[in-house]
Amino acid sequence: MSLSGRIQHKNLISASERRTQKVLEQDSLDLAWKSRLEFLLKYGSSAGADLIEIFLESTDHLGVLAEQDTITNVSPSFGKGAGIRVFKGNRDGFVSTNDLTESGLKNALDQALGMLGLEWNASVKAVFNGLKDLEDFANNKNHWLAHSPDLTEISEKILEGTKCLGIKGNHLQVRRGSYSRDWQEVLVAASDGTFGRDIRLHQSIGLNVLAEDGIHRASIGRRYGTSGTPNDLQNWKPELSAEDLCDSAGKMLYADYVNAGQKPVVLANKFGGVIFHEACGHLLETTQIERGTTPFANKLGTLIANEAVTAIDEGYTEGAFGSLNMDDEGMKPEETVLIEKGVLKQFISDRAGEIRTGHKRTGSGRRQSHTYAAASRMRNTYIAAGKYTPKELINSIDQGLYCKSMGGGSVGPTGQFNFAVEEGYLIENGELHTPVKGATLIGEAKEIMPRISMCANDLDLAAGFCGSISGNINVTVGQPHIKVDSITVGGR
């Protein structure tokens, strides 16, 4: 079946229709959905689909912004929706809708089947043995939303943050504090019997400043994020965060622009892990194999990085921003050793990745929301600790760059990556020297990974957001201090 003619806005049904139609909406996505989901899965199986997966989602978001000493924006939002994916051979069709009525879901399934040339046939016996018992990872999480901080507590906390900035900082033109809470309840059902439910809670709080003195300007930000702990806001120390931020802003305000060229660099721990995330992690997702855009597709078991490098992508560290009890395809996340002492050991794979590339699923099927089909995505990804102290890394360089704080980055279709250095310092004769700004690091994974020659013993993790094929998701990046023997530093 194909869509033809003008697309109808089927979810904007008339008011009378809305009142009379049987709506499947209810407060919770739980076992009560089982029979309805089984009907849809059986229906899809009867049409000849190899596999049908239904992802139901309910969300509740809250964002709060403070500027200087005033709350200037409070933005709550909530919603529900479904994503239905049908596989036939290597192909798949995906339809998303926020019409959760019986007819809305069946219509979406018909569309997904129609994309693959499939149609329900009464004479075909469905190969569907029903859903397994619900694997309910949300059992002890039902209180999370109610136990999250309320608007008053949030406002007080971020105003405390902006007040601390005012006390600790000099020349601050702008002081901002922001809070974001994303609560998500998901129910995943598939015609292979998968039936899982989970509740996720992600909270992040951040401070940003813009310092200005005459012609000099510097903007610095820090964000703290956790998952799964409703009262985690209490663990955030605004005074410490403000002190760290103001110290960096003060140093960067009068910093000169970095001189461009090839240099050895030391990247700090925590968010410095964005280099592995961008430079290599994305290239180890099976979506990149499917596209033919990774140089590592046929490199399993071979040396792709320096022997100093062991890299891991794992699905559950308590409180880490990228942690999951169940991925968005209903699978428990595994700990995936990607690289061990420089040797490529495994790829990050999802359901489609397993079907199309043969790499076993790793519990890494992730998506921003029901409007995206899941794809193989990173979770908590980090380079393991090495044997050196951070000081030994810096001492080993005569002339180079120390990247204390990283901005964002990206990787292109030929494997070329880039990322911005938010706070940098020159290394001269093995010691940290003057602050510099405006640096961008660029390179290609297969050239840079062998150049990570030293890893320190101070592994730490940081919260981040990653945008890719299945939308923006919460991730953890991490590493100890690492040394890259030579990399192109863009500057002036």
Add this chain to the structure above:
Amino acid sequence: MDNSNKNTGLSLEREYLRDTIHKNIKNLPIKQWDLGASCSSDSSVQVDNGDAKQMKSSQKSSITLRVWNREGTLGITSTSDLSESGLLKAINGAYQASRLGNPNEIPQFSSLAKDPLPKLERPVKDSIGIQNLFKLLKSAEAELLHSHKAIKTIPYNGLAEANYSRLYINSDDAYRHLNRSQSTLYLYARAEEEGRKPRSSGSIRVALGTTELDINGCIKEACRKTLSHLNYKPIETGKYLVCFKPEAFLELINSFGSMFNARSVLDGVSLTKKENLGELISVPFLNINDNCLHDANVGASSFDGEGTPTRNIPLIKAGVIENFIHSEATAREFGVKPTGHAGLGAKVSVGLDWLEIGKTPGKLTKKQTLNYKSQSERFILIEGLNALHAGVKASQGSFSLPFDGWLVDNGEKISIEAATIAGDIREVLRNILHIEDNQTITHHGICPHIWVSNLSITGEA
């Protein structure tokens, strides 16, 4: 009201939304409200060597509701749940949020929310259906793959069509509504020669409907651009004469859009200040307008998030900052009319729409003889800028960005292997040597080739 859009799905919902809100605010101390609603249906396909890699459709609807409580402060909630219970929850959420509304800056209804709208001819086109999208994209992929032996895959490709509707209503009986359709094709090819690194480039086309897409033009451009990067070399670090292609210059100016944004000016995060209005900010032969209403702007809207009519706003005229773009609240602060660039929020965002960049009529540039097709002096031709989200410091004016481009020397064009360009946007605007005559229409806006002297390039040679 946009006359092309009568009797469509969303217009029928106006009464439902209005009546449901009226009914449910009665018990709350709410003195006024407004809302923006949107819904869309879209379909898209991606292919991989002739197979449908993924076919995708979605139906979405959402509203953003703002309420003002009796004390006058404002709260907001967004939801995709348009059932009566969903709207009730949204009303309660917005009311709760209003209790923390900022009393120092309270948005009001736009004074222009009931003014006549500009006439825009954007007829809604019929969808051709997802199977036909697949056939078209499969054929385009095959043609591009066969266009040159070095082109091995088209890793990023997509053909999509969407129908969408927007609505704005408020408790003062303002009513705005429009329907649009849009189709998009993108083809990004990857080419590789023996012993050489893979190279990639591509092309995008946008039209009101799929039957109007210039598919052949997209294939040819993707092929031409990809092949033009096969002959590559590293470049030496240094200062270069640079020519920005239209797409690249538009990307750069859009990244520093906060220079023209009254919200950013008031927040202290813009490079410009209120008193910079009327001052020379660039060479005196540069004009920049934000012209949402340009005929080539496929996605043009006749009103913004607050219901204000959109219009053509001169931002820089003969090098002088003429206007900032405004929401209702910022316009009130500046003592001007809103410009049609607002979103809908408690703190209303403001954003650029579709830029029109060109030479000031009657003005001579600093180096009239420059022409990217015939220039003999060595220069860098920049096709596109990458990683703008990471490499642009809009509040500081600086940028350091990877780019795709060529070193052009005496007519010979060699692709640059990997490099970054760095500078300060204020210096770029002051160091423009020449603005060529021919403007090119892109999906970001319209712009000619623009020449800038003395920019820092970092290469790997």
